[in-house]
Every structure is written in C-alpha cells, then in structure tokens.
Amino acid sequence: MERTVTVVPEAGLHARPAATVVQTVNQHEATVQLATDGSEPVPANSMLAVSGLGVATGEQVRVIADGPDAESVLDAIEAILSSPLEEE
C-alpha cells in the first residue's frame, strides 16, 4: 500500500525528520520505500537514501509500504512528516 504525504517540517526531509523516519521504519516489520515526483523509490531504512532525496518543506513524498506492519508504519511516517515541530 502507499500514501502521498506533504512534508511539513521546516527543515524538509533532513536531519531530524529524516532520522526519525529511518528509526520508525526500523521499528516496524515492513519494507518501506520513499519516492518523489522525479525519483525512483529508495529504501526508507537508509539515512543516506532518505536524505539523498532532497525533499524540502511543502513538497510531496510518496510512501510505499509492504509487510505485516505496512498500515501502521504508514500512519507513523505520515504523523512525522505532517508534524511542524521537530521536538517539543
């Protein structure tokens, strides 16, 4: 299954939001990929790949998940990417 999410954090998909996404993926039993308009899907368990996408705030990213936790990992990633504050 997949979902398209708009990236809200000011920093875009970098630094903390990216690290959080990778951590989240690693905590779930699911294969997750991220893709932007112009890109091939990349593995979301790799910080290198996720930050390499270069997604800025306000841009959309496609999240593709497969596996027993697919639904919940999509929910978790959507929550991270649509949360404006990185940490409170």
Added chain:
Amino acid sequence: MTDERRLLEGIGVSPRVGFGTGRWIGESRAETENPTTDEVDPAVEQSRYESAREVAHDSIDRDRKRALERIGENEASVFEAHREFLTDPQLTDAIETAIDDGEPAPRAVKSAFADPIEQFETMDGPMAERADDLRDVRDRLVRTLEGTDNVALESLPSGTVVLAERLTPSETARLDPERVAGFITQTGGRTAHTAIFARSLGISAVVGIEAELAALDGEPLLVDGEAGTVIVNPTRQEQRMATAGVAQTVRSEPAETRDGQEIEVAANVGTLADLEPAREHGADGIGLFRSEFLFLERTDPPDEASQRTAYRQALEAFPNGRVIFRTLDVGGDKPISYLDMPAEGNPFLGERGIRRSLEQDRDLFEQQLRALCQAGGAVGDDGGTLSIMFPMITTVEECEAALSVLADVLEGLSETGTPAARPDVGVMIETPSAALLAAELADRVDFLSIGTNDLTQYVMAAARENERVAGLHDPLHPPVLRLLEGVVADAHEQNAWVGMCGEMAGEPRYTPLLVGLGFDELSMSAVSIPEVKDRISGIDTAEAEELAEHLLECHTRGEVTAALERWSAGVQEGT
C-alpha cells in the same frame, strides 16, 4: 612572521567578536591516506569495524546529550542523524564488502564514505550539510580504528582561536565557550550545523576564509563573526573593543508589548558555563536552573559548600533579576550512581523529582535547600532574587510537605545565626494533576512554572522520546492549551505569577499565543531570547488575547496550527 596588521575576509556566522591566539588543529582528520598493510585478516578487520561502530555509537550518544544540555534540542538532533548514518545499511554493506575483499577496516570506511560525501558536497543548501554529517561519522569511526584521537578540543587554553580547514558538528559542540575566543575555518557556510552550534554556544566564528590558515598558528587574531572578518595583529584599541563586544541585536532591557505590558524573558541553564551566554543573550534572569549537573558524573553527592558556591555564582550573574533554582529532579531515566535507584518499568511514572526528595533523598533535599538559602543570604542585595521551585508535584500534600521542609531548614539556619535568604517559592506544573490543582497550589506558593514538555507527555499519554507517537507530543493539542489557560487564570486569581520553562516558551511562533494566555514569564535556551524579546515588542496584548481565545475554541491540533498560521500571516500583512 611580521607584526603587520592584516585583514582577511570570510563569512561571519555568529554575531560576536573574539580576540585570541591562533591554533591550527589541522586538516580534516581522516582525509589522509594510510599506507597499505600486507597482512589483512578479514575476520579480524570485520570485528574491529563492529567494535568501532559500537564505540562511535556511544560517543554520538554522549555528544547528543551534551548538545541537549548545552545547546538545544534542535541542535542535538543532528546527532540522531549521525546515529542513522552510522548504521545505514548502504554504508555498512559497502564497508563490510570492502573488508571481505581484503581491505583494512579504516580504508574500507574511508572509501565507503567517499562517494556519498562527494555527492552531497556538490548539492545545494541543506543537502551540502549532509556531507559534514557524513565526514563527522566517518572521522569518529576512523579515529577509533586508528587509535588517533584528535586534539583535545574540550581543554584548549583560554583565549584560543581555533584554526581548521573545517570543523565537524561534533567538534564544534565540544568547544568550550569559556576558553575558545573564536574559530576560523576555510570551508563552511551560514546555515551549516557548525555555524548554528557556534551561534548557540556564543562563540565568534568566521568561515569560508580562503587564506592559508596554518600560517596563522600562534598569531594574535581578532575574529569578528558579525562582519565576517579576521584581523591579524589587531591594534590595541581593536583588542579592547573585541573583549567588550557583543551582538547589537541583543536587548538587555526587559521586553514590553506594544501596549506596555512587561514580560519577563529568562534563560534555562544546565551548567554554570551557561550563565554568561544567558546574560549575553539578554536574559532578564534565570527561569530554570537545572541543579542536576552538580550531582551527575560523580561517585558521591556534592558537599554543601560547593553547592553554595555554584548557587551564589548564579545569583551574582543576575543582580537585578530573578534566579529560579529547580531542586534536584532525578528519576529512573537519569540515574545517579550513589543514589539508590532501582530500575522501574516506567520511570516517568515512578519515583522522581519531589517524590524522591521527600522520601529516600530527603537528606540531600534538605542540604540543597540549606545551600540555596545560605547562598541567597551571602549575596544579599548584590545578587538576584532567590527563587526555588519543586519539580514533579502532583498533590497539595507534596507541596505542603516540601514547604515544611523548607520552613524547617530556614528555622535551623536562623537558630544558628547563619545568614540566609527567604526564597520566593514555586511549583512546577508538569502533571495534569498539578495543572488541575493550580488554584490550590498557587494559594500556597508565590509562583507556578509550567514545564510543557512533561505536561504534554502526561496529558497526551505520549512519551517524549517515542518517535512513533511524536504527532501526539505537541502542546498545540487543544487539551494542553486548555490546561495552560486554566493554570494561568487560577494562579492569577490567587495572586501568584505564572511562567513557562518548557521548549514551547522558546518558540517565537508561539509567543503571541503565550502572551495572550497571560504568561508573566517565559524561560528558554539563551539562544532563543533575542528573537522572543523582539517578537514580544511587536505584540498588542488585546490582539494576542483574542488569538488565544480563538485557539482555545479549536477542536483539533490541525485547526490550532492553521489558525496560528493565519494569524501570523495576517499580522505580517497588517504591519
């Protein structure tokens, strides 16, 4: 070397001026090639790499904690990214493959990192900073593998101007602002982590200098992080100006709204080294003095005299302000070796803060209160207003018990004729229970201070550290806002004043909302103070109150966020 005065131009990244002696700490530490060794056992190299990764993991974690204490949560998050790079499957695969092919571990690490570093380097903006992150992670691994530690950055002599080709974020975070007068690098830009760390730490910095910096080793240097210039062999007058120089944007006077309402803006500090930056950023006082640092990293509790000295120093730093000391706030998540701290299933709901202070740590609590009151007595009118607040209060009984311990301590001191000050007393509002008891608590104390990080975690039942529920851990959720509103109203009714010392207080976007809710004081990381003060001076209280009222009616966090954004946009258009 001549003594001729010379000017070098670069990019200023931290609005400060520093003067000191240049000290070249070398090229990027892992860029040099090592000679090939003939005998390489892949199994041995593999296990060397694995243990280096563990060491690096621990050191990243230490740096993260240090950055959290000294700089701020956002800056500390850099190290979370580093942790993910360290365990990145693409990188670890590449390294392990190279080792299997017979490469020694350090070489395998360097070559695996080389391509991604180069790729990120050629990109723009935030992407280019990832190259710094990768270098930082690589250097940690290589340093561990080769047993070459880099210069002891923590203990450079006072008045050092660090000269380097580049500094990684972790190297910058290790610089001691008390000793380092500034740093100059050949590479870097304004938005890089290194620059952000320099600003937060209050270290003067100029980056992007094209000159040969190694040649400046031992030279007297004036680093002007505002103008982006370095003066080699500055005149005596320039040196004097440098040592007195602070950023122009800082306001040392109290912040006032457009209609003349004064809001106290104070700093959160975690060590004595934070006091000077707090003053330099224009703090009116200290709104949260985390006393834990005195107790951590020791094998026995600190004695009363050394506590007195530390508290006195804080009071003397703000002679015209208020200094709020939070009494020892520890629990299962912040273990202290010499205290009995059994592991708890859920330390955030266990024995922590005042709960321990009234029971097993009672002696320590009394001793701390004695030291605080004596420090206040010793500085007298030459120091700031001594204020003490109790953490993790959940019941009126706990508040009364803590107050009675304080009363006993004061009585004891007066019986022995020891000079002591009677502090203003407050309670931290971190639990829903305390928030709902605000009126009863405020009736018994002088002030309340809301810790939004914990309050949000307890109200929303979402742990601060758990990224999977990060969306819930946001103070803009309506129930949190409504509790804030209730606490302020209840406290004011009892003639107590109310402050906030959570991260929310330092977020300039929320300043209008917090002013509208009626907060009397906001306390934050020093670095946020200039912007929040600036924000306050543009606010009209009546308008802010309207905003707060409107946000309190929202049903969802989404509505709150949208309304807040609309309001900010409207204000910008309107002015």
